[in-house]
Amino acid sequence: MSEAVTGTDGRKARGERRRREIIEATLRVIEREGVAGVTHRSVAAEAGAPPSLALYYFxxxxxxxxAALTAASGEYSRQLRAIIDDGRDGVDGLAQLISDAAGPGRARALAERELTMLATRRPALRPVAGLWRAAVAEVAGLYTDDPILxxxxxxxxxxxxxxxxxEDNPIPYSEIRAxxxxALGLDRPPITRGPAPAPRA
Amino acid sequence: MSEAVTGTDGRKARGERRRREIIEATLRVIEREGVAGVTHRSVAAEAGAPPSLALYYFxxxxxxxxAALTAASGEYSRQLRAIIDDGRDGVDGLAQLISDAAGPGRARALAERELTMLATRRPALRPVAGLWRAAVAEVAGLYTDDPILxxxxxxxxxxxxxxxxxEDNPIPYSEIRAxxxxALGLDRPPITRGPAPAPRA
DNA sequence: TAATTTGTTGTACGCACGTTCAATTAACAG
DNA sequence: CTGTTAATTGAACGTGCGTACAACAAATTA
Incomplete structure (x- = not known):
């Protein structure tokens, strides 16, 4: 029972680390080639391990x-929650996250989106895919109680x-924020034109 | 030059039909198994043709x-434009189309979305993927000039x-419309609560 | 009629894949 | 040290894939 001393089995600890490495390698592969590029072989190569190891863990x-979707989705939700917990404005933080997805975070955002798309076909993934939506809803809850908003x-x-x-030309942060x-009904801009109930004119 | 008489070569006419059949078979395969399920063989089988024929056309x-994305995207845009041209309210029609995607049109909507996702990786597909967005923007243009709206x-x-x-539980048409x-700033609901500039409370 | 074009088919090659499995190494327990 | 557990490896099997290609059938043309 030296486990009680060191806390955990050294073998299992390294195993957990290796497992995380494989998940990260998977995300890198998805960023580069899309979900279609994910094979035991490609992921293992990216992680610098033999294919059988990827199969041992998954x-x-x-x-x-x-596992990849869980990791990516969790990361995003965590970022958003961290912003809220830091006392920063939720909408501003959300806008910042989305703005990031247009630049440096683009590859990762694409990967997360592709994985979420996958969730529509496999009910088992639904709860994981909903994490981000729940986090955004939580942000919205800080501003309003109206479920529609x-x-x-x-x-x-x-x-x-x-x-x-x-789109090709990136949308600026200010516009995303606006x-x-x-959407939350925060800023009420001046009415630009009366509603046009009858189109085709 | 009997072509000038009949209008077109009979062989080419049948060929065009066959081509369309293969595209439709492709969409059915995507609806059933996703983009990952698309192979020359699976598509050909769905169309009741030998694999080599799918390769002859594509x-x-x-x-x-x-071709599949072009067909699907075009179909959606056409539906929306038809609504506008019929003099129906653009937003109502849009809401109806989206509501359909929750029920009978779910499989097709999933297919179109998966194909659009594909477009983010291949610039050649971008214009096609933008057709739907352009059609929606056109609808919006009937109500406002504000680019933000x-x-x-x-x-x-x-x-x-x-x-x-x-989501599992379908969103009702009325809510989609609302x-x-x-989003267009048409209905100005009563303010539910003052904006909460300081979260974490 | 013969020649040409177009659509259509079957077969086959090579490759990468998912998966299996027995063997090996390293860490821990008694 | 002996046994046990866990991580790790390499080799192999069968399958389905993209693709190439030569042959065939049918419509059109001259």
Missing amino acids: ATLDDLLV IRSLVAASDGICAGVLL LLRH | ATLDDLLV IRSLVAASDGICAGVLL LLRH
Whole structure:
């Protein structure tokens, strides 16, 4: 029972580290080649290990993808929660995160999105994929109780992120922030034109 | 030159039909198994043709996916434009389309989304993927000139659609419509609570 | 009719994949 | 030291894939 002394089995500790390395390697592969590029072989090569090791930790490719999504999704949610806990404005922080996805964080954001897309087909991944949405909803809850407005912010951040990743010219931070604040109903801009109930004119 | 009489070469006419059949088979495969399930063999089997025929029309898998995305994206944009041209309210029609994606149109919507995701990695597909966004922006243009509000509607429809596909309990049409109208700044609901500039309370 | 174009098919090659498994090494327990 | 557990490795098997290619059938043309 030297375990009680050192805390854990040294073998298992190294194993856990190796496991994390493989997950990170998986995310790098997805960033570079997309989910389609994930194979036991490619991931193992990226991690500098023989393919059999990737298989030792993740018996099936699905396990590997679930682990990768869990890691990526958790990381994003943690970032957002950290912003809130630091007392910074939630919407500003959210805008910053999305703005990041247009620049340096683009590859990672793409990876996370691709994995989330995967979740729509495998119910087992749904809860994990919902972590980010829940975190955004939590931010919205700091500003309003209206469930519609909360949904609105969640949808807006998702849609803005998609636009940022799809469009060529990056959307500036200020605009992202304005869009998010509008979604929450915070800033009431002057009415630009009366609603046009009858299109086609 | 009997071509001038019949209009087109009969062989080419049948060929075009066959080509469309293969594209539709591809979309069915994607609906059922996702983009990952698309192979020359699986698509050909779905279309009831030998694999070599799928290769005759689409030399590479990429060509096939591009054609599928073009078809799916065009179909959606066409539906939205038809609504506008029929004189129906653009936002209502948009809400109806998104609501459909939660029910009967779910599989197709998933397929289109997966293909669009693919577009973020291949610049050649970007213009095609943008067709839907352009159509939505056009709808928004019927209500406002404010580019922020236009972007807001595009982001909202995208985000709502993502939510609809990800969540278990379907979002009702009325709520989708309310979210879209809010994005456009049409309905100004009563203020639920003053903005909370200081979170962490 | 013969020649040409176009669509269509079957077969086959080489490769990368997921997965299995027995063997090996290292860390721990008694 | 002996046994046990856990991490790690290399080799191999079968499968399905993309792709190439030559041959065939049918429509069109001259």
